[in-house]
Amino acid sequence: MSDLISVQLDVLGGLLADLRALGGELAEEGQLASASAWSLQRAVAGPVGEEAQRVGSQWAGALAALSARTGTVAATLDAALAAYQAADLELARQLQASGPLRHGMLVAMP
Amino acid sequence: MTGSGALHQLAGWELPELRAGIGRLGGVAERIAPWRARLDELGRQLGTAECWSGPAGSVAAAALVELSTVASGVSGALAESMAELESLAASAADAQELAAGALATAGAAGIALDDAGQPVGMPPLPGPGAAAVEAAEVLADRNQALVAAARAQEALAAATRARAAAVAAHAPLTAIGVLGSASVDFADLAVRLAPPATGTPPPLPRGLGPQGAAGWWAELTAAEQLAEIAAHPREVGALDGLPAWAHDRANRLLLDDALRDLPEGEQRRMAEEVARRLAAEDDAGRTAQLLQFDPAGDLVAVSLGDVDTAAAVGVLVPGVGNTPADDLGNLLGSARDVGSAAGAATPGLAVATVAWLGYRTPAGVGALSENATRQGGPALDRALDGLAAARSQQGPAPRTTVLAHSYGSVVAGQAALAPGELAADALVLLGSPGTGVNGADQLEADEVFGGWSPADWISYTDYYGGSPFDSGFGDLPLPTEFDQTHSEYYDPDRPTLAAIGEVVAGTRDGG
Numbered sequence: 279m280s281d282l283i284s285v286q287l288d289v290l291g292g293l294l295a296d297l298r299a300l301g302g303e304l305a306e307e308g309q310l311a312s313a314s315a316w317s318l319q320r321a322v323a324g325p326v327g328e329e330a331q332r333v334g335s336q337w338a339g340a341l342a343a344l345s346a347r348t349g350t351v352a353a354t355l356d357a358a359l360a361a362y363q364a365a366d367l368e369l370a371r372q373l374q375a376s377g378p379l380r381h382g383m384l385v386a387m388p
Numbered sequence: 389m390t391g392s393g394a395l396h397q398l399a400g401w402e403l404p405e406l407r408a409g410i411g412r413l414g415g416v417a418e419r420i421a422p423w424r425a426r427l428d429e430l431g432r433q434l435g436t437a438e439c440w441s442g443p444a445g446s447v448a449a450a451a452l453v454e455l456s457t458v459a460s461g462v463s464g465a466l467a468e469s470m471a472e473l474e475s476l477a478a479s480a481a482d483a484q485e486l487a488a489g490a491l492a493t494a495g496a497a498g499i500a501l502d503d504a505g506q507p508v509g510m511p512p513l514p515g516p517g518a519a520a521v522e523a524a525e526v527l528a529d530r531n532q533a534l535v536a537a538a539r540a541q542e543a544l545a546a547a548t549r550a551r552a553a554a555v556a557a558h559a560p561l562t563a564i565g566v567l568g569s570a571s572v573d574f575a576d577l578a579v580r581l582a583p584p585a586t587g588t589p590p591p592l593p594r595g596l597g598p599q600g601a602a603g604w605w606a607e608l609t610a611a612e613q614l615a616e617i618a619a620h621p622r623e624v625g626a627l628d629g630l631p632a633w634a635h636d637r638a639n640r641l642l643l644d645d646a647l648r649d650l651p652e653g654e655q656r657r658m659a660e661e662v663a664r665r666l667a668a669e670d671d672a673g674r675t676a677q678l679l680q681f682d683p684a685g686d687l688v689a690v691s692l693g694d695v696d697t698a699a700a701v702g703v704l705v706p707g708v709g710n711t712p713a714d715d716l717g718n719l720l721g722s723a724r725d726v727g728s729a730a731g732a733a734t735p736g737l738a739v740a741t742v743a744w745l746g747y748r749t750p751a752g753v754g755a756l757s758e759n760a761t762r763q764g765g766p767a768l769d770r771a772l773d774g775l776a777a778a779r780s781q782q783g784p785a786p787r788t789t790v791l792a793h794s795y796g797s798v799v800a801g802q803a804a805l806a807p808g809e810l811a812a813d814a815l816v817l818l819g820s821p822g823t824g825v826n827g828a829d830q831l832e833a834d835e836v837f838g839g840w841s842p843a844d845w846i847s848y849t850d851y852y853g854g855s856p857f858d859s860g861f862g863d864l865p866l867p868t869e870f871d872q873t874h875s876e877y878y879d880p881d882r883p884t885l886a887a888i889g890e891v892v893a894g895t896r897d898g899g
Contacts, residue, residue, distance in 0.1 A: 283442030289433075290440055296430050297452075300423065307416045307423075314409040314416075321405035322480055324397045326547060329554035330476060333469060336561040337413060339572040340462045344455070347574040348427075351451050358444060 285362050294355050301348030308341035394503035395540050398487035398547050406480055410473045417470045420463040421606060425631075425782045427456050428610050429696070432633060454582045456610035458574065461581030464607070465560040472557035479550035486543035494536035497529040505540025507533040582611070589615035592623050598770065601629030602777035617641070625681060628774030631781075632677045632695035639681035640666075646683050655683040658713040662688055665716055680746055680771075687748070688712040692723050693740030695775065700734075700787045702726050702741040702892040703775075703812075705768060707794025707819075710749045719743040722878040726791065729889020737893055740786075746771055747799060765802020769810065772803070776811040789814040789892045790833070793877060797823050798852045804832040814891050817863065818877040818884070819844050822852025828862035837891055838863035839884050841872040864897075 315334020319327040431452035433439055440448065494501045500508040510533055514523035565576045590612055593604050608616065617624050617638045624630060625638035643666075646659040662681065669676035669692065680689035695701055704723050706715070723741035730739045747764025772788065779785045790812045792800035801823030804810045810832035817823065817838045828836035838856020840847035848857040856863045867883040877884045890896035 283444075285440050285442075285445070286438060289438075293430055293434055293439070296426075300427055300430070303423065307419065310412055311416050314412040317405060317409035317412075321402040321409060322550070323400065324394070324547075326476070326480065326551045326554055329551060329558070330473070333473065333554060333557040333561075334409075334413065336558065336566045337416065337466060337469070340465070340561060340564075340566045340577075341416070343566075343572040343574045343577055344459055344462060347455055347458070350574075351448075351455060354451075355448055358448070 285359075287359060287362060290355070290359055294352055294359065297348060297352040297355070301345050301352055304341055304345035304348060308338045308345055311341055312338035395487050395490065395501055395505050395543060396503060398483045398543055399491055401480060401484040403477075403481055403484055407477055410470075410477050413473060414470055417463070417466040420459065420466060421781060422783045424456055424459045424463065424610075425696070427452060427459065428613075429633065431456060431610065432637075453610045453614070454578060457582040457612075458577050460607075460609045461564055462566075462577070465564050465566070468560035469557045472553045472559075476550050476553035476557065479546050479553055483543050483546035483550055486539050486546060490536045490539035490543055493532055493539060497532035497536070499529060499533040499536070501536060501540050505537055505544055507537050582609070589619045592616070592620055592627075596629070598629035598774040598777040599780075601627050601774070602781050605630050605634065605778075606781040621645075628770045629777040630774070631778045632679055632691060632775075635679045636677040639678040642681050643678065646681075650683065654686070654713065658686060658688070658711070659683050661713045661716055662690070665690065665720055677740075679742065680744075685748070686712060687746050688716065689742055689744045689746050689771070690716065690720060691740045691742045692720065692727055693738070695740045695742065695786075696778070696782070697738060698740035698786050699738045700730055700740075700789070700892050700894065701775065702730065702739070702789045702791055703744050703768075703772070704742060705744050705790060705792045705796035705799055706749060707796045708750050710745060712745050716743060716745065719745065725878050725880055725885060726888055726892060729885050730892040731889070732886065733890040733893035733895050739892065741892075744768070744771065749795065762802070764799040765804075766806045768799055769803040769806040769808070772811040773808065787814075787892075787894045788812045789816060791816045791818065791888065791892075792820070793818045794846060794874065795821065797821070797855070801825050801831065801853070804830065813894070816866070816888060816891055817856050818866075818888075819847045819874045820855040820857075821846050821849045822855050824853045826854045827860070835891070836863045837866050837887075837896070839866035839868050839877055839887075841868040841870065843871045844874040846874050866891075 311334055315331045315338060318334055319331035321327065322330060431449055434445070434452060435449035439445070490505065491501060494507065499510060502508050511526050511529055513530070514526045518526070564580050566572050590608065593601065596604060605613065613634065617634060618641075621638040621641040625635055625642055643659060643663055646655070647663055650656040650659055662678070666676055666678060674692065675694045677691040677695060678688075679691055679695065680687055682688070691701075702723070704719060704726065706719055709715075710719065720743045723743045727739045727741040730741075731737055746767050749764075768790070772790070775788065776785050788811065790800055790803075790810075792815065797817040797820035800815060800817070804815075805824065812833050814835040814837065815831055815833040817836070819840060820838065823831065825831060828838075838861065840855070840857045847855065850857065854861050856865065866887045868877070869882060872879075872882055872884070876882050878888070879885065887896060
């Protein structure tokens with residue numbers, strides 16, 4: 279375990295946006311697979327079409343699981359990012375409240 | 389009726405819709421690998437100390453490795469399932485065609501077929517008193533009915549094969565725990581597809597070419613790839629066909645080892661120069677990748693920009709008297725200028741330029757032999773094959789341009805003569821003393837550009853065979869100035885550089 283804990287909040291925020299986008303793309307792929315599954319059943323009436331539809335549904339299910347996990351990880355990291363920002367802000371408030379700063383050292387709080 | 393569908397049902401199958409649906413699923417399957425590559429890239433960025441260090445950062449990076457590993461398993465299952473769906477499509481096409489043909493044949497004879505393909509209303513055999521003409525017609529109809537029935541049985545058999553393929557298409561997904569659309573839990577998938585690492589990476593393949601190595605690497609999970617790099621950095625760093633990020637990560641481990649272990653001397657001097665150049669790029673927040681690092685062989689290749697994602701890649705091959713320790717900086721400067729010129733030609737273009745010192749350039753008089761090219765040409769050929777193979781796993785290949793200066797053009801010529809096609813879209817020959825071939829059409833690149841100058845005596849020696857100086861060589865000339873010397877083709881004050889940028893970007897006439 280590293281002794282150093284550091285976070286580049288803006289970089290992390292950018293990566294989170296990318297991760298959310300990846301999750302969204304996979305969700306769309308899942309929807310496409312689901313729609314294709316029904317298309318297979320329409321195209322091939324009978325038992326073959328029913329089996330093919332079930333295969334397409336499996337595809338959609340697998341993709342949805344990956345998409346959901348991507349979204350969950352992104353949401354967790356998003357919460358972590360917010361927590362880092364909140365913790366830093368709270369520390370700053372506490373430090374300012376702990377005693378008067380020298381003249382000229384006032385820090386603007388967001 | 390059979391278990392796979394009634395004959396009339398088969399005849400009505402909509403094959404275009406079936407093919408379109410399966411084609412869409414194929415597209416989904418093909419896009420998973422590039423998706424995973426982007427996820428891996430994101431995970432690597434997240435895992436760097438510069439972005440997020442500490443326990444939470446490590447756990448976050450591990451979560452993405454797990455996600456990627458599961459995605460890899462799902463991708464494999466989809467690919468297997470897809471193969472069965474393609475088989476389904478082929479059998480379904482047979483079934484539909486045969487069923488339609490059987491019904492048409494029977495109909496022409498005035499006979500129906502039931503759903504099991506058996507003739508209905510077959511005329512009785514003509515009696516002994518039947519007229520000859522009538523008897524012949526009846527017999528002909530009966531024969532047609534039998535032909536139709538036989539086709540119908542073939543159609544039903546094809547439908548049975550189609551159903552078997554559909555059932556088989558379930559299996560790969562069922563095996564990883566995917567039973568339907570609504571019952572899939574990621575945790576269940578992870579248990580099957582991302583078990584805890586054992587710490588033992590899979591064995592490295594032997595004797596694979598770049599395409600084989602690229603395929604092997606793509607099938608590894610993210611966790612296995614990282615384990616492989618940690619366990620075998622020397623082999624991973626040198627294996628053509630692997631993505632640039634893997635080469636970079638492995639070779640940086642070797643660089644760290646070299647800086648720690650090498651005694652004073654030429655190899656250490658080379659390692660220190662490489663480290664200095666990489667640090668400068670890293671500190672400036674620019675992407676640089678250590679694609680090759682072999683201090684014992686005095687070989688190195690460094691890219692400016694991400695070779696894994698660039699839309700255009702330029703590979704700079706220098707001439708005589710260039711060594712990593714003394715000349716990497718200058719070559720990287722030229723690479724940066726070429727990248728800027730390409731960016732000016734097409735603003736927003738993702739460009740990577742590679743300073744390639746992957747052969748030991750001869751020093752001075754050594755240039756009079758072609759010894760260096762005997763190794764350098766095939767090495768360049770393999771490196772280009774490797775780049776193309778690695779990118780083929782992720783989607784469209786980048787536009788690749790080889791920029792060969794001076795003796796580097798002899799190396800490029802030997803690369804073209806090496807077995808297999810040169811994996812480059814364009815070849816730029818600058819101040820060339822020859823290429824080892826008689827014409828541009830023998831260089832295996834769709835576009836061959838050349839630059840020479842009256843003030844560059846090397847460019848009209850033809851010491852190593854044909855060159856752009858020859859009027860019939862067949863290259864597309866690049867602009868130069870009459871007083872441009874041998875070392876000024878990449879000079880920003882000369883007109884050649886902007887034209888080179890257009891070639892790399894693919895916007896130059898003839899490109």
